[in-house]
Amino acid sequence: MWRLPVTVCRITNFLGEQTSAAVLRRAMAAADGLMPPSTIGPDRQVNRDIWRSRSGHDFAVPELLSCIDEVQEAVEHTLGVSCQGTEPTYGLISYNDGDFYAPHQDSTPEFHPERMLKFVYFVHRTPRPFTGGELRVFDIALPLHTEGSVSWEDRTWRDWEPEHDSIVFFRPSAWHEVRKVSCPTKQPEDSRFAINGWLGAPHMTSN
Ligand SMILES: O=C(O)CCC(=O)C(=O)O
Numbered sequence: 049m050w051r052l053p054v055t056v057c058r059i060t061n062f063l064g065e066q067t068s069a070a071v072l073r074r075a076m077a078a079a080d081g082l083m084p085p086s087t088i089g090p091d092r093q094v095n096r097d098i099w100r101s102r103s104g105h106d107f108a109v110p111e112l113l114s115c116i117d118e119v120q121e122a123v124e125h126t127l128g129v130s131c132q133g134t135e136p137t138y139g140l141i142s143y144n145d146g147d148f149y150a151p152h153q154d155s156t157p158e159f160h161p162e163r164m165l166k167f168v169y170f171v172h173r174t175p176r177p178f179t180g181g182e183l184r185v186f187d188i189a190l191p192l193h194t195e196g197s198v199s200w201e202d203r204t205w206r207d208w209e210p211e212h213d214s215i216v217f218f219r220p221s222a223w224h225e226v227r228k229v230s231c232p233t234k235q236p237e238d239s240r241f242a243i244n245g246w247l248g249a250p251h252m253t254s255n
């Protein structure tokens with residue numbers, strides 16, 4: 049069996065000092081109003097065994113979208129996806145002390161098949177007020193028809209730091225997780241903030 053890393057495009061200093069600081073200020077203000085717990089699935093269940101974080105859905109970041117637009121072609125080329133005619137959907141997610149997201153896929157043939165490209169843009173206070181919170185992206189085991197021969201314990205991965213003003217792009221079908229965050233102050237403003245979104249076919253986009 050072969051293990052191949054999933055390609056992740058990562059860009060640091062993505063918006064620049066001033067713009068990322070402005071996004072962080074808005075994220076901190078949103079978190080101060082205590083965003084609701086993140087929910088999973090079409091019936092919007094809170095399941096703290098799978099996903100512990102808080103989500104804000106009406107957080108607008110036009111400056112991020114225009115920077116994504118500028119790199120989109122290069123990212124598509126690198127990841128081998130085409131995002132022609134797609135539209136972005138996104139939200140602000142905050143992870144505070146003890147929060148995490150268990151391994152999952154953002155899209156499967158049955159669940160959000162319209163999602164073509166995933167992006168996660170990170171902001172946080174400096175110095176970083178939390179530890180953990182790495183984005184873990186699992187390698188693919190090949191050949192794909194390995195039923196029975198691959199065990200969950202054997203899996204391999206690469207961790208990506210949630211560094212302020214960095215962005216990662218990958219295919220939403222990749223298995224990934226957010227490692228548990230430790231944030232000793234427990235203050236909402238000290239959270240690991242992520243603007244988490246997808247480029248997807250608009251006619252199929254749903255929540
Ligand atoms: O915040 C991250 O690093 C990724 C979060 C994630 O996997 C998701 O919201 O689907």
Ligand SMILES: [Fe+2]
Binds near residue numbers: 152154224
């Ligand atoms: Fe995800």
